[in-house]
Amino acid sequence: MKKLIIIGGFGNGTVVQSTVEDINEVIPQWEILGFLNDREIGSINGYPIIGKITKEVVDQYLKDEDVYFFYSLISVKLNFNFLHKLTDLEIPLERFATIIHPTAVVSKYSKIGYGVCIQPFVSIGPNTTIGNFIHIFAQSLIGHGASLDDYSYVANNACIGADVHLKEGAYLGTNATTLEFVSLGKWSITGIGAVVLKDVEDYAKVVGNPARKIGEVSR
Incomplete structure (x- = not known):
């Protein structure tokens, strides 16, 4: 082993x-x-x-x-x-090891990087690109054509729409949902249960339904 x-x-x-x-x-x-x-x-x-x-x-x-x-x-x-x-x-x-739980469903047409952990009952659609050093927690869904850049983080039960782009370090909270074709900015934080209908700026903190900006990540 x-x-x-x-x-x-x-x-x-x-x-x-x-x-x-x-x-x-x-x-x-x-x-x-x-x-x-x-x-x-x-x-x-x-x-x-x-x-x-x-x-x-x-x-x-x-x-x-x-x-x-x-x-x-x-x-x-x-x-x-x-x-x-x-x-x-x-x-x-x-x-760096990539760890994929045996209950996860990962399309053979997806690309998975190094240092990735995919937790139980995650679903990753075709033509997705998962970068390096990414955590995807239990029961999350990654829609087809989505792209997750290095260090992005997907909390449990989050739903990422088709062709969504998580830029470097973007954080998507528990039960958060995105519309298709939107992007989450670098090191942005999308809070628990947020519904993202439009692009999130780099370093922004957003919450709510629909998601609205409430601050910025300290730099």
Whole structure:
């Protein structure tokens, strides 16, 4: 089996861990070596914390070609201001694992990048493009022809219409819905249950039905 190190911990990291366990119950594919985490000590859900999130620790594991990484530290709070925690590690892109839950339905005509986690019962339509370092949470729907740029984030039960474009780091909240052909700007935040009928500006925060701008992400 391939070996996996999850960068992160409680929260998105444990969601990834749970998804990997579900994959292994169907066909064993991954051996989870443990977590890299700066705050916790000991173990997380029975898996050891094998070091802090540093290039020195990562470099030791990169020597083993069977070791892959998953970077889980992307969220509405951990945005572009924290990307240096990833880029400073200098991990080759091809050494990031993409994790797809066995219940997800992913069109064979879609393109999926590196460091992507697709959670239970997600549906991804044909001719979609999913970039790198993207979280797509349970029961979300990605319409045909949609494009999700690097670091974008789709919370559970969100619905992305056909040919929608999530630009770099765009965040789509739980139960949010978009009309087809709209775009969500770079590092924008679309709140819980929002209904997006028109383009969202870069760094904008929008909520409501129809979605309206209420502020901007701090830069």
